[in-house]
Amino acid sequence: MRPSFQTHLVNGVFEDPVLYVDFVFEKRALLFDAGNLRNLATRKLLRVSDVMISHAHMDHFADFDWLLRLMVGRDKTLRVFGPTGLIQRVEHKLNAYSWNLVHNYSDDFVVIVTELNSDSEAKRARFRCRDGFQQQPEGCIEICGGVIIDEPAFRVRAAIFEHDIPCLGYCLEEKQHVNVWKNRLAALQLPVGPWLRDLKQAVFESKSDDTLIRAWGVDNKLVSERFLPLGMLKKEILRVVAGQKIGYLVDIGYNELNRNKAIAVLHECDLLFIECAFMQEHADIAASRKHLTAQQAGLLAKAANAKQVIPIHFSPRYSDREHALRAEVEAALGMR
Template identity: 25%
Template sequence: MQLRKNRIRFTRINHIFISHLHGDHCFGLMGLVSTLGLLGRTADLHIYGHEDLERIFQPQLNYFCRDMPYRIVFHAVNTSVSELVYEDHKVKVHSIPLKHRVPTCGYLFTEQPSDNHLIKEQMDFYQIPIKDIAGIKKGGDFITDDGVVVPNHLLTTPGPAPRSYAFCSDTKYTESIVPIIQDVDLLYHEATFLAGDEKLAAKTFHSSARQAAEIAKLANAKQLIIGHFSTRYKDLSLFEDEAVSVFANTAIAKEGCEFSVPLSTR
C-alpha cells in the first residue's frame, strides 16, 4: 500500500535487505512477495537477511506461493561482521553489524566509482581513437603511436564522487559502526527515545536522538535522518531539536518523505 501510495514501481525492486527478524521489520515481506507474484513478476527476487529468515519464511512461501511465476533467492547475512553482501555495476552493499536484542545488521549502499570525464580539447589534440576511450574513462593512460605515454590526468577530470547511504536500525549506541560508515553521505540511524530515556534505550537496545547525532558527528556524515520513534512521544520536533543540537544537518523520517543525495566532485 505504501509503495502504491508513493508511486514506486514494483518492478524496480529486485533486492530486499532485512535488518533483523522483529515483526516491524519483516511481517510485510509475505504480502509484498505475494503481491509481486499476482502482478506477474518473472524476475528473480533476492532477499538478504539473517539465516533464520529463510527458515521462517520458506514454509510460508511453500504454502501460500506454490504457483508463483518468479523465484525467490535467499542470501544469509552474517550479522556479526561487516561484509560485502551484494555488488553489481552500479552499487555495492556491505552489512553493518548492529547491537540489538536479536542478531541485527544495517546496510551500507555505496555507488561504484563513476567514469572520469573526458577533456574534449585533449581528445582532439591527441586524436584519440574511439577504441581507447573506454579505457581512458576508467583511468587508463594513452600511448601514442610513437610510444609516448600521456597520463590520464591530462586527458580527464574526475567524475562525481561515489555516493553512499547507510541504514542503521535497530541498534543501541555503538561506536563500533563509525569506521564502517565513515564519511557517508546520508545516514539513517534509529532514534527510538529522547536523551532523558537513555537508560531505557540501553535496556531495550535502542538509541536516543542525541546518540544518533553523536554517531553522525563521529562518522563525519553529511546528513542524518532519524526515525523509528517510540509512540510514547507525541511531539516529533523534540527529536529533531535534540539531534540538531549535536549534528546540525538532521532531518526527521516521516512517512512519504524523500531525501536526495546530491552529486559532488572529488
C-alpha cells in the first residue's frame, strides 16, 4: 500500500517533539506540536495548513512565532487546534508585535484557532492580518467523537488527557486508501493524468456508481476524452483499501482515565508516536510530572494494539542511555 501521508519526526528524540506529516499528492502538510521548528525548511513550513498543539508548555508551542514570521504577508489560512485557553494564548502571542503596517499588505494571512473545551464542545476565533490580528470570536462549535478536522480524504481526532493541565492527544485517520492499477489503465487505453485525482475524490465523496468521470489526457497537443461510469472505473482500475491511522501522544500522566482514553483513541493505529519521557526506575518522577515512562508507553501501545511504535520525547537525563530507554519500550511491547 502506498500511503498518502509521509511522516517525519523533525527533531532528535531528546529535543522538542514535532511531527510533520506531508501529503504525498498535494502541496500540504500537517504539524503536530510547534516547539523547535528551525530544523524544518521554510518551503516545508509554508505547506502547513493545520497545526495540532498538544498543550502550551514551551517545548510544544514556542515556535508558533516562527511559523507566524514565515506566513505573515502571504495569502494563507492557518488553522490551529489545541486545549482550553489556546485562543487567548495565540492572541497574546499576536499582541506581542506591532501590526501598524499590515493594512497595506495585498495578501491576507488568517489564523483560525479552535480550542477543545470538552469531548463535545470547542470554541473558535479568527485573527486576520489585515485587521491587525484583532480577535473575531466565532463562538462555540459542537464536536462529535472528538473529530476536529473532517475532510473527504481524512479526519483528525483529538482527545483531552490529563498532564496536570489538559493536554491533547491526536489521531490522524485516512478514510480510504485508493490505489490505481497502472497496468490496467494502460490495458483500457486510459491516460495517466490529473483526472485520476478527480476520480479518487469521487470515491472519497462516495458518489454513486453511475456518476460519469471525465478521463482525459493530452497527446501531441491533442486532447482526448472519454466519459466513464465511476462504478466501472472502481472495479477495473482502482483498489480501495482501509486508510492508515497515525497516533501522536505526548505528555500524559499514567492513570486509568488517560490509559482508557488512549487505548480507545489509538486503537489499532498503524503508526504511533508516543512519549517515553522517563525510565521505569524513575516512575515516581514521571508520576509527579505527569509523564509516561518508557515501560508505560509500551504497555499502552500494546493494549491499543498499535502496529508500529515510534518512541519520542526522551528526557535529556538519559542522553547516554538511549539504548536502554528503547529496550524498555521494546520489552513492554513484548519484542524482547
